[in-house]
Amino acid sequence: MSDAMLATRRSRIRFETIAPAVILLGAVAIYIGVVIASGQARYLSLENLVGVFNRSIALAITAIGQTFVILVASIDLSVAALISASAVLASVVMGGEPAMIVPAIAAVLVLGAIVGLANGLVVTKLEVNPLIATLGMALIIQGCLSAFVSNFAGSVPKDFQFFAYGIAFGLPVSLIFIGLLALLSWFVLRFTRFGANIYSVGGNREAARFAGIKTARVVIAAHVISSLCAATAGLYLASRLGSGAPWIGRDGMYDLESIAVVVIGGTVLAGGRGGIWGTIAGVLIFALIDSLFNIVGVDAFAKQVLRGVIIIAAVGFYAVRSQRMAA
Amino acid sequence: MSSETQDLNAVRARRRLPRINPIWFVLAALIVAIIVYNPNFVQPVGYMNFLKRAAPLAILAAGQIYVIVSGGFDLSVGSTITLTVIGSSMLLNNNPDATWWVILLMYAMGLAIGLTNGLVVSILKVPSLIATLGMMITLSGLALMWSGGAPRGYLPESFRYFGRANITDLPLINILPISLIVLAVVVCLLWWLMHRTNYGRLVHAVGDNPRAAVLAGVPLMRVRVSAFVISSLTAVTAGILLGGFAGVSTDVGRGFELQAITAAVLGGAQLLGGRGSVSATIAGALTLTAIFTLLNFVGLPQPVREVVQGLILISAVAYAMYRRRHAVH
Numbered sequence: 063m064s065d066a067m068l069a070t071r072r073s074r075i076r077f078e079t080i081a082p083a084v085i086l087l088g089a090v091a092i093y094i095g096v097v098i099a100s101g102q103a104r105y106l107s108l109e110n111l112v113g114v115f116n117r118s119i120a121l122a123i124t125a126i127g128q129t130f131v132i133l134v135a136s137i138d139l140s141v142a143a144l145i146s147a148s149a150v151l152a153s154v155v156m157g158g159e160p161a162m163i164v165p166a167i168a169a170v171l172v173l174g175a176i177v178g179l180a181n182g183l184v185v186t187k188l189e190v191n192p193l194i195a196t197l198g199m200a201l202i203i204q205g206c207l208s209a210f211v212s213n214f215a216g217s218v219p220k221d222f223q224f225f226a227y228g229i230a231f232g233l234p235v236s237l238i239f240i241g242l243l244a245l246l247s248w249f250v251l252r253f254t255r256f257g258a259n260i261y262s263v264g265g266n267r268e269a270a271r272f273a274g275i276k277t278a279r280v281v282i283a284a285h286v287i288s289s290l291c292a293a294t295a296g297l298y299l300a301s302r303l304g305s306g307a308p309w310i311g312r313d314g315m316y317d318l319e320s321i322a323v324v325v326i327g328g329t330v331l332a333g334g335r336g337g338i339w340g341t342i343a344g345v346l347i348f349a350l351i352d353s354l355f356n357i358v359g360v361d362a363f364a365k366q367v368l369r370g371v372i373i374i375a376a377v378g379f380y381a382v383r384s385q386r387m388a389a
Numbered sequence: 390m391s392s393e394t395q396d397l398n399a400v401r402a403r404r405r406l407p408r409i410n411p412i413w414f415v416l417a418a419l420i421v422a423i424i425v426y427n428p429n430f431v432q433p434v435g436y437m438n439f440l441k442r443a444a445p446l447a448i449l450a451a452g453q454i455y456v457i458v459s460g461g462f463d464l465s466v467g468s469t470i471t472l473t474v475i476g477s478s479m480l481l482n483n484n485p486d487a488t489w490w491v492i493l494l495m496y497a498m499g500l501a502i503g504l505t506n507g508l509v510v511s512i513l514k515v516p517s518l519i520a521t522l523g524m525m526i527t528l529s530g531l532a533l534m535w536s537g538g539a540p541r542g543y544l545p546e547s548f549r550y551f552g553r554a555n556i557t558d559l560p561l562i563n564i565l566p567i568s569l570i571v572l573a574v575v576v577c578l579l580w581w582l583m584h585r586t587n588y589g590r591l592v593h594a595v596g597d598n599p600r601a602a603v604l605a606g607v608p609l610m611r612v613r614v615s616a617f618v619i620s621s622l623t624a625v626t627a628g629i630l631l632g633g634f635a636g637v638s639t640d641v642g643r644g645f646e647l648q649a650i651t652a653a654v655l656g657g658a659q660l661l662g663g664r665g666s667v668s669a670t671i672a673g674a675l676t677l678t679a680i681f682t683l684l685n686f687v688g689l690p691q692p693v694r695e696v697v698q699g700l701i702l703i704s705a706v707a708y709a710m711y712r713r714r715h716a717v718h
Contacts, residue, residue: 188707189714191660193462193518197647198703205695318522331516363534370527374520378513 081380082328082343089350096354112234118349119226119236120145120295120302121319122342125327126247127291128320129341130284131192133251134264135333136185138285139196141292141320142311143203144177148296149306150207153216156300160219167297174293175286177203182282200317207308214305226302236298240342243291247338260284264333292316315369322373323348325380410669412656412676419679426686433563437555441566443678445470445552445627445634448572449645450652450674451579451667452623457653458583459616460596460662461510461517465524466624466649468532469502470642473628475532478544478637485547492548495625502528503621507614517617525646532639540637552633568630575626579619580667592616596662644695651698652677654705677701 097106104110115122124141131138148170155166177199184195228235251257262270263280271277295316300306311317327344329336351372355365420430429435449466456463473495480491502524509520551571555564583589594602595612603609624642631641655673658665680701681694 184703184707188703189710190703190706194650194654194660194706195703198699201647201695201699201702205692205697205699208692208695209690315526318519318526321519325519331519361534363530363538366530367527367534370523370525370530373526374509374513374515374523377515377519377523378509381514381516382512 079328079340082326082340082347085326086343086347089347093350093354096357100357102357112237114349114353115346116234116237117352118345119240120299120314121316121323121348122240122345123243123291123295123298124316124320125323125341125345126243126338127288128324129247129327129329129336129338130251130260131288132264132321132324132329132331133260133333133336134281134284135267136192136281136284137196137321137331138181138288138292139193139317139321140177140181140199140203141288141295142315142317143200143207144174144289144292145296145299145311145314145316146306146308147203147207147311148173148293149300149303149310150211150215150308151306152297152300153214153218153304153306154211156216156218156222158217158219160221163219163222170293170297171290174289174291177293178286178289179282181289182278182285185285186278186281204308204312211308214303214307217305218300223301223304226298244338244342251337256280256283261334264335266334318373319348319369322376326376328380331377331381410657410666410672412669412672415655416672416676416679419676419683423679423682423686426683437562437564437566437569439678439682440572440675441568441634442682443675444566444568444572445630446645446648446652446678447671447674448575448623448630449627450649450656450670451576452620453646453649454653454656454658454665454667454670455579455583455592455616455619456517457650457658457660458596458662458665459592459613460599461613461616462521462650463506463617463620464518464521464646465502465506465528466620466627467642467644467646468525468528469499469621469624470628470631470645471639472498472528472532472535472642473625474544474632474637474641475536475540475639477548477629477632478540479535481545481548483543483545485545488545488547492629495629496622499621499625500618502624503618504614506621507610507617510617511610511613529639536639538639540639543637544632548629549633552630552635554633568634571626571630575623576667576671579623582619583667588612588615593663596659596664598663647702648677648698649674651702651705654702654709657709659709660706 094106097103124145128138128141151173152166152170155169156162181192181196181199184190184199185192188195190198224235225239226236230238251260259270259275259280262273262275263277267277270280296306296311299310299314303310323344324336324341325331325344326347327336327340327342329340355368360368423439424430427435430439449470453463453466476498477491477495480494481487506517506521506524509515509524510517513520515523550567552568554567556567557564559565583592591602591607591612594605594607595609599609602612627645628642635641652673653665653670654660655676656666656669656671657673658670677698680697684694684697
């Protein structure tokens with residue numbers, strides 16, 4: 063291998079690992095600048111910054127799962143519908159009874175596993191394009207959900223709200239949960255055989271097959287992880303809102319936002335390159351932008367317009383360098 | 390007859406069989422089922438109303454097929470429809486004299502949306518799914534901003550004419566909805582453009598193998614961008630029809646993007662490009678509308694439609710992949 067080749071390879075890796083950090087620093091600088099310029103220095107307290115990130119917990123959980131799917135060169139657009147379904151299922155099964163917390167969590171995780179398994183099997187065995195497979199799955203979940211409930215249904219007991227509002231060791235429980243989940247994902251991707259398989263399947267599925275990796279199993283496992291994460295995000299939202307409604311996933315635009323966050327974090331949509339810490343940086347960037355909008359007082363609809371533009375611009379920022387012919 | 394010619398005939402027969410797109414048989418079976426449930430369907434009023442209801446989706450799907458054949462998706466059409474309806478009602482402000490320039494302005498808006506989609510995909514190289522999903526939330530945000538969250542005003546009769554009015558007292562067919570004339574004109578134009586012009590061949594070439602197309606001298610960007618423009622313009626047309634048919638609301642267009650893709654897939658279009666036909670897509674759109682009509686007759690609630698549509702979408706693509714794997718080469 064020639065030096066030139068090594069050099070270009072190294073520089074490409076460097077761009078994708080450094081860019082998220084650079085953008086994050088930029089976002090922080092803009093945030094500080096705006097806060098000082100508008101004379102609202104109270105937004106700079108540590109407490110407030112924790113609060114900023116705390117509003118993006120559901121997005122962070124979903125995006126961690128989405129990272130796995132995108133790393134194997136698949137995609138999951140069913141997360142928003144699954145989040146709604148999980149939140150509703152959790153609050154209906156609990157029905158305000160502390161004794162039902164464990165069965166409810168089990169039910170939600172089983173639902174997530176089934177949806178992920180179905181997604182994975184349709185993508186690998188039936189060879190359906192993952193975009194279409196998961197969009198179809200989203201329709202099916204949303205349809206089933208809307209057939210049963212049309213508004214907030216059930217309620218979660220006070221004890222369960224500990225997940226969203228509890229404090230442990232001076233930090234919000236949800237933030238600790240995200241930290242642990244990110245560490246676990248990082249460990250799996252970095253140090254286990256399964257993690258290595260994910261990168262090789264995403265990098266080149268044919269080559270991975272020839273190397274003896276059971277590619278279908280890896281893709282299915284990634285989909286199961288993504289759906290389990292989305293189901294957990296649903297649990298978190300039920301805990302935060304006190305009840306589940308069939309539109310919370312769609313209104314949060316978790317499908318598109320989780321993909322955008324993963325891409326901003328430097329994970330390549332074509333698969334095989336990227337990681338968890340970039341995704342976390344992406345979530346932080348979105349959280350900062352969101353609270354900037356709140357500080358400046360952008361109206362809700364304009365916020366949606368700006369979000370769409372930012373997502374396209376962010377994905378474009380990475381994609382424009384690729385030699386690939388996009389479609 | 391020697392065994393050789395028999396073999397040849399068998400191969401020929403097998404080759405000829407897929408030429409008649411199976412969607413036409415499915416459509417015919419569904420129409421028979423509708424007639425069994427509702428014998429009035431054979432009356433002109435029955436089937437004309439069915440076609441009138443199907444017209445917006447059919448037009449939209451005929452535009453979507455251009456983007457699909459060129460290798461992409463256009464998920465922004467649903468919110469383009471909403472923006473057209475909301476924008477027209479805001480601009481018209483109950484003044485029928487403004488109808489024509491408002492329609493012109495809406496088409497200009499469609500042109501701008503399609504251009505933006507196409508340029509973002511070709512220059513920024515954002516995958517079309519993400520680009521048009523982003524466009525979708527941007528446009529629905531704009532529609533909400535414009536209307537202030539709740540639609541005000543309503544559309545004057547002069548605007549609703551296209552989606553609502555019928556020509557009556559005709560011999561034989563009795564009534565003819567204006568929307569059906571619009572559908573016929575749009576479909577003929579788009580069918581001709583796709584299957585009888587050089588441009589249509591370029592769209593197929595770009596979707597089939599972009600690199601080969603570029604090496605052969607196809608202006609990749611121009612073809613891609615124009616496909617998105619065609620899709621957006623059909624969305625505006627569908628919006629004008631739906632505004633007349635269904636009136637003003639902030640969610641008129643919701644779900645139409647997936648219905649259009651489902652219609653195209655039912656018509657045998659190949660996702661990620663290279664194959665697809667305008668006429669089969671129209672058959673797909675009619676099939677989807679027929680399925681919804683049947684579900685209505687059976688008395689299933691609205692959400693079940695979504696479940697059925699999701700199942701159809703997945704199984705149609707799965708069936709296409711199965712056929713491709715077992716195709717006679």
